[in-house]
Amino acid sequence: MRYDVVIVGGGASGLACALTLASARGRGWEWAEGRRYLVLDTDRSDMNRALFKNVPGIPQGTTGRELLERIREQIKTYGGVDFLEDRVVRIDGERGKFKVKTEGEKEFESEFVVLASGFHRFEIECEGVEVVENPRSPKPGRVMIKHDEDYRVRDGLYVAGLLAGGSSMFSVASGIGVQVAINILSEWAGKPIVIHDVPEEG
Numbered sequence: 216m217r218y219d220v221v222i223v224g225g226g227a228s229g230l231a232c233a234l235t236l237a238s239a240r241g242r243g244w245e246w247a248e249g250r251r252y253l254v255l256d257t258d259r260s261d262m263n264r265a266l267f268k269n270v271p272g273i274p275q276g277t278t279g280r281e282l283l284e285r286i287r288e289q290i291k292t293y294g295g296v297d298f299l300e301d302r303v304v305r306i307d308g309e310r311g312k313f314k315v316k317t318e319g320e321k322e323f324e325s326e327f328v329v330l331a332s333g334f335h336r337f338e339i340e341c342e343g344v345e346v347v348e349n350p351r352s353p354k355p356g357r358v359m360i361k362h363d364e365d366y367r368v369r370d371g372l373y374v375a376g377l378l379a380g381g382s383s384m385f386s387v388a389s390g391i392g393v394q395v396a397i398n399i400l401s402e403w404a405g406k407p408i409v410i411h412d413v414p415e416e417g
């Protein structure tokens with residue numbers, strides 16, 4: 216099965232990335248129409264253990280599990296995103312012809328891949344990925360993947376969230392996911408874009 220973007224990890228950054236990509240649909244941008252996205256996830260997000268009191272705009276006392284579910288529902292309102300619970304074990308190829316392989320022996324092709332699998336470890340076989348100690352982690356032994364100023368690891372391959380070296384705060388992780396989505400959309404558009412909505416008049 217072929218997708219435009221495969222996102223590895225469905226936590227704060229992976230879902231924020233998927234939401235922003237999906238929200239480009241239905242706006243009359245021909246380069247965004249008909250795009251298909253896949254989120255592959257093992258349901259081990261740090262959010263599963265969190266109780267949020269300091270996420271801007273989110274009611275205090277919202278659990279991480281509730282917030283994850285809310286974002287997944289938000290994504291579904293746009294469509295174009297498939298979700299699959301499976302562990303990615305290997306990524307081969309290059310932009311336009313990535314092959315993403317899972318523990319469940321599924322294989323997906325994709326133009327872009329976003330690595331959003333958190334900072335606990337990185338065990339996916341993937342050429343061109345340099346894993347280093349995460350400098351913003353409060354605990355030792357957490358990892359990040361080296362990237363350029365646009366979160367690009369190499370052409371077509373992006374990294375988001377804590378794996379990109381963000382501090383372990385929901386808004387930081389999800390913000391990097393949004394930035395990566397915007398970078399991909401801007402590549403398709405051939406110019407910098409943003410996605411803004413405004414209230415209807417009247």
Ligand SMILES: Cc1cc2nc3c(=O)[nH]c(=O)nc-3n(C[C@H](O)[C@H](O)[C@H](O)COP(=O)(O)OP(=O)(O)OC[C@H]3O[C@@H](n4cnc5c(N)ncnc54)[C@H](O)[C@@H]3O)c2cc1C
Pocket residue numbers: 223224225226227228229255256257258259260261262264265266267268269270279301302303304331332333334339375376377378382383384385386388389
């Ligand atoms: C106990 C606790 C309390 C917290 N409280 C707060 C708080 O009050 N306020 C705040 O702002 N932040 C808080 N956080 C931090 C916040 O939850 C994280 O910063 C955020 O979840 C990181 O997002 P991420 O996308 O980088 O990683 P995660 O959200 O951890 O998502 C990574 C996802 O990738 C998946 N994955 C990993 N490997 C693979 C693979 N090979 N294939 C497929 N999927 C894979 C995992 O299952 C997981 O779902 C808390 C964290 C913890 C642990």
